[in-house]
Amino acid sequence: MQTHSFDVIIVGAGGAGMRAALESGNRARTAVLTKLYPTRSHTGAAQGGMCAALANVEEDNWEWHTFDTIKGGDYLVDQDAAEVMCKEAIDAVLDLEKMGLPFNRTPEGRIDQRRFGGHTRNHGEAAVRRACYAADRTGHMILQTLYQNCIKAGIEFYNEFYVLDVVLSEVDGQPVASGVVAYELATGEIHVFKAKSVVFASGGFGKVFKTTSNAHTLTGDGMGIIWRKGLPLEDMEFYQFHPTGLAGLGVLLTEGARGEGGILRNATGERFMERVAPTIKDLAPRDMVARAMVQEVREGRGAGPNMDYVYLDLTHLPKEQIEEKLPDITEFARTYLGVDPVTELVPVFPTAHYAMGGIPTNVEAEVLRDNDHTIPGLYAAGECACVSVHGANRLGTNSLLDINVFGRRAGINAAEYANSVSHVELPDDPAAYTIELVEMLRSSTGGERVSTIRREMQETMDMNAQVYRTEATLKQALADIQGLQRRYRNVSIQDKGTRYNTDLLEAIELGFLLDLAQVLIVSALERKESRGGHAREDYTTRDDVNFMRHTMAYRGVDDQGQEFVSLDYKPVVVTRYQPMERKY
Amino acid sequence: MTAAVVVPETPVLIAQDVTFRIARFLPDVDSEVHWEDFVVPMYPTDRVLDALSKIKGDLDGTLSFRRSCGHGICGSDAMRINGRNRLACKTLVKDLDSSKPITVEAIKGLPLEKDLIVDMEPFFAAYRQVLPFLIPDGHEPSRERLQSAEDRAIFDDGTKCILCACCTTSCPVYWTDGQYFGPAAIVAAHRFIFDSRDSGAEQRLEILNDREGVWRCRTTFNCTDACPRGIEITKAIQEVKRALIFRRV
Numbered sequence: 001m002q003t004h005s006f007d008v009i010i011v012g013a014g015g016a017g018m019r020a021a022l023e024s025g026n027r028a029r030t031a032v033l034t035k036l037y038p039t040r041s042h043t044g045a046a047q048g049g050m051c052a053a054l055a056n057v058e059e060d061n062w063e064w065h066t067f068d069t070i071k072g073g074d075y076l077v078d079q080d081a082a083e084v085m086c087k088e089a090i091d092a093v094l095d096l097e098k099m100g101l102p103f104n105r106t107p108e109g110r111i112d113q114r115r116f117g118g119h120t121r122n123h124g125e126a127a128v129r130r131a132c133y134a135a136d137r138t139g140h141m142i143l144q145t146l147y148q149n150c151i152k153a154g155i156e157f158y159n160e161f162y163v164l165d166v167v168l169s170e171v172d173g174q175p176v177a178s179g180v181v182a183y184e185l186a187t188g189e190i191h192v193f194k195a196k197s198v199v200f201a202s203g204g205f206g207k208v209f210k211t212t213s214n215a216h217t218l219t220g221d222g223m224g225i226i227w228r229k230g231l232p233l234e235d236m237e238f239y240q241f242h243p244t245g246l247a248g249l250g251v252l253l254t255e256g257a258r259g260e261g262g263i264l265r266n267a268t269g270e271r272f273m274e275r276v277a278p279t280i281k282d283l284a285p286r287d288m289v290a291r292a293m294v295q296e297v298r299e300g301r302g303a304g305p306n307m308d309y310v311y312l313d314l315t316h317l318p319k320e321q322i323e324e325k326l327p328d329i330t331e332f333a334r335t336y337l338g339v340d341p342v343t344e345l346v347p348v349f350p351t352a353h354y355a356m357g358g359i360p361t362n363v364e365a366e367v368l369r370d371n372d373h374t375i376p377g378l379y380a381a382g383e384c385a386c387v388s389v390h391g392a393n394r395l396g397t398n399s400l401l402d403i404n405v406f407g408r409r410a411g412i413n414a415a416e417y418a419n420s421v422s423h424v425e426l427p428d429d430p431a432a433y434t435i436e437l438v439e440m441l442r443s444s445t446g447g448e449r450v451s452t453i454r455r456e457m458q459e460t461m462d463m464n465a466q467v468y469r470t471e472a473t474l475k476q477a478l479a480d481i482q483g484l485q486r487r488y489r490n491v492s493i494q495d496k497g498t499r500y501n502t503d504l505l506e507a508i509e510l511g512f513l514l515d516l517a518q519v520l521i522v523s524a525l526e527r528k529e530s531r532g533g534h535a536r537e538d539y540t541t542r543d544d545v546n547f548m549r550h551t552m553a554y555r556g557v558d559d560q561g562q563e564f565v566s567l568d569y570k571p572v573v574v575t576r577y578q579p580m581e582r583k584y
Numbered sequence: 585m586t587a588a589v590v591v592p593e594t595p596v597l598i599a600q601d602v603t604f605r606i607a608r609f610l611p612d613v614d615s616e617v618h619w620e621d622f623v624v625p626m627y628p629t630d631r632v633l634d635a636l637s638k639i640k641g642d643l644d645g646t647l648s649f650r651r652s653c654g655h656g657i658c659g660s661d662a663m664r665i666n667g668r669n670r671l672a673c674k675t676l677v678k679d680l681d682s683s684k685p686i687t688v689e690a691i692k693g694l695p696l697e698k699d700l701i702v703d704m705e706p707f708f709a710a711y712r713q714v715l716p717f718l719i720p721d722g723h724e725p726s727r728e729r730l731q732s733a734e735d736r737a738i739f740d741d742g743t744k745c746i747l748c749a750c751c752t753t754s755c756p757v758y759w760t761d762g763q764y765f766g767p768a769a770i771v772a773a774h775r776f777i778f779d780s781r782d783s784g785a786e787q788r789l790e791i792l793n794d795r796e797g798v799w800r801c802r803t804t805f806n807c808t809d810a811c812p813r814g815i816e817i818t819k820a821i822q823e824v825k826r827a828l829i830f831r832r833v
Contacts, residue, residue, distance in 0.1 A: 036652060036658075036660070037660075037704060037708070039658070039659065039746070039747050040650075040653075040658040040660045041658075042658070044653070044657055044658055044746070045653050045655075045657050094727060097729065098720070098728075098729070099718060100717060100718025100776075100779070100782075102736055102739070102740070102743050102779070103728075104733070104736070105731055105732065106733075107733070108730070109730035109731050109733075110728060110730065111728050135740075137657075137743075137744070140657060140744075140746070141743060144743070144745075148716050148717035148718075149717055151712050151716060151717060152717040186697070215653040215654060216651055216653075217652045251654075251655045252655075328657070332655060335656070335674060335676070336676075337629075338629075449642075449645075450641070450645075451637075451640075451641025452641075493645055494644065494645030495645050495646040497610060497611075497612040497613075497646070498612065499612060499697065499698055500648050500698045500701050501648075502640075502648050502649070502650075503640070503645040503648075
């Protein structure tokens with residue numbers, strides 16, 4: 001076992017992690033740990049854009065952006081946090097440009113902007129051009145640009161170091177972050193990283209679902225680590241299903257396609273979003289569009305041999321516009337479905353995309369241990385965190401914004417805190433839990449396979465906890481997941497080696513996924529209303545009297561050593577927007 | 585919907601057994617690389633990555649490879665498939681001759697670590713050497729720097745690069761001379777040399793004028809053929825050579 005010592009440890013090298021590193025690296029001794037290589041992170045798969053009220057192509061201001069974010073989030077957004085994000089959005093975009101990001105340009109040479117779902121002028125009058133973009137690879141360009149600037153700044157990376165635990169020490173009876181424990185994939189060695197501050201920027205957990213736009217590696221490790229420490233996870237029932245995944249595959253096709261004028265049609269050719277959102281139609285927020293698509297299929301207007309998808313129609317757009325502004329998704333449709341969007345309709349259906357919930361933080365990116373207290377030295381940003389700027393449904397482009405605004409804040413605050421304190425003593429044997437976890441999996445002789453349990457988990461989640469939910473489906477999902485958790489105790493791996501043991505890696509990832517699936521389901525069961533991305537068929541309306549509050553889920557262990565999910569609630573921060581009915 | 589719109593036909597898909605012949609190397613066990621065959625039922629639209637996942641999940645958990653996004657944007661799963669560098673997640677079974685075994689091996693020219701996993705460090709080290717970041721002149725505007733759409737278009741192609749190493753590890757010069765920067769690093773340099781906002785062209789050209797720089801390129805076009813992002817790599821290298829000769833960009 002090796003021990004290292006840094007001021008700041010950042011877990012994850014996607015957009016949030018590297019944006020944090022750029023701030024932290026010039027203030028304090030910083031290292032970034034990633035289970036991948038930085039450029040493999042899933043920020044790179046984001047396509048359509050990053051919103052900021054630059055007003056480069058039409059009138060706009062950050063207050064309109066704030067309102068859209070809150071309304072889009074179905075009033076579960078903490079309004080102070082949304083104000084921070086939308087106000088700082090403008091500098092966040094300009095900072096990226098100054099770092100070299102090749103944004104598309106207007107004829108005047110300014111950063112170009114396009115329309116995106118739920119982003120409107122003057123509180124809902126019409127769609128507004130707010131999304132700054134680089135073709136349909138905006139996330140790729142953000143990831144590349146941040147990595148390039150990390151190279152420029154000499155940031156220290158530990159690639160393929162899989163963080164499995166956060167170390168908390170006790171100071172005056174309160175938990176304080178003091179480091180992390182990581183497994184080095186190349187050698188199988190365990191490393192302890194002592195740190196004054198720890199920033200989690202470890203991404204989402206889309207792999208609990210079968211049909212997802214998420215990478216194979218998005219397994220909620222950071223959230224899972226926090227959960228196992230007995231710390232809360234917020235609003236985990238709110239999971240976003242992106243309307244336009246390639247049918248059957250889940251590969252993402254950007255909402256920017258509709259921003260450029262694309263239209264959703266059912267099997268009869270009808271533009272069904274006109275019925276659902278008469279003002280902004282296909283550019284309604286994602287939760288509404290995803291539900292409308294599922295309804296079309298349920299009511300027999302789905303397309304294809306099994307009538308189980310709808311179409312994205314770009315055929316009326318000029319070929320040059322499609323190839324210049326949407327080249328990647330055009331290629332995805334051609335490669336994976338053999339469909340050419342220039343002349344053909346593209347089969348699409350909702351795909352699991354984004355966790356609105358996660359590790360609760362305040363606007364300073366400090367992690368909460370309950371409604372009122374933070375954990376000194378512990379920070380989180382990006383998809384693994386819940387500030388909450390996305391509430392019950394995230395607007396398109398606001399994730400790229402979130403990672404830049406709150407990644408930056410996490411980096412600054414983690415470094416400044418680290419500079420103000422000395423190292424806290426590590427507890428005895430800080431790697432004990434991790435060593436046991438790894439050894440247990442490596443030596444297990446049980447008969448269960450990782451791939452089988454993972455497949456069954458994903459199938460029940462798609463079947464029972466997807467776009468629409470009821471008490472019955474959620475109870476079914478819960479029973480299934482609890483059964484799988486019991487079987488997981490007998491999981492064994494074939495690779496007993498020390499080097500690049502991806503068999504072991506997948507087994508550990510599955511453990512985190514099962515934990516998070518359970519939290520999602522229990523949180524969803526108790527939210528007896530429909531709000532944003534959480535649609536209950538047995539409670540079809542939003543209930544502001546009983547449920548305008550954040551869910552805070554904690555891991556409990558009963559007298560028999562049995563784990564359970566215990567729920568508490570946290571008030572929503574309301575500054576200037578009272579909840580209204582959500583119409584578009 | 586206009587009459588000209590084509591509703592895509594959905595072919596009937598039938599799974600058939602396909603043999604994958606994989607170059608195996610487990611460092612804890614094997615002394616050298618050897619071939620191993622696996623037969624898996626595959627649909628024509630399945631990706632080679634799906635086959636590898638099935639083999640790992642159901643047949644042999646020790647099979648080791650990198651993968652992440654699964655749709656050709658993260659660059660993790662570059663490998664030699666039927667002798668050609670490709671991304672496993674972007675190569676569909678129907679585009680290969682599945683009547684014969686499909687061969688899968690690690691990319692060449694980087695140290696082999698295990699099965700399909702190579703040490704990527706030398707590849708990223710070359711990338712870091714060419715100063716792959718914007719070097720602005722001292723003047724920082726309060727808003728964005730202006731850039732015309734035409735100026736941006738000049739270096740657009742290179743910005744698509746996902747650093748998968750398909751190009752560099754398909755280059756015969758790189759196979760024999762591990763010191764050569766390789767195509768991916770030159771593409772990265774090109775992307776900044778030709779960016780109107782950048783003023784570091786001289787420094788980068790000097791680096792690439794090195795004996796391990798652009799002059800090593802023999803214009804075999806392997807890199808361009810291998811690029812899963814369709815970047816015209818050989819053209820970019822030629823443009824860097826030309827810039828070196830005329831010392832202007």
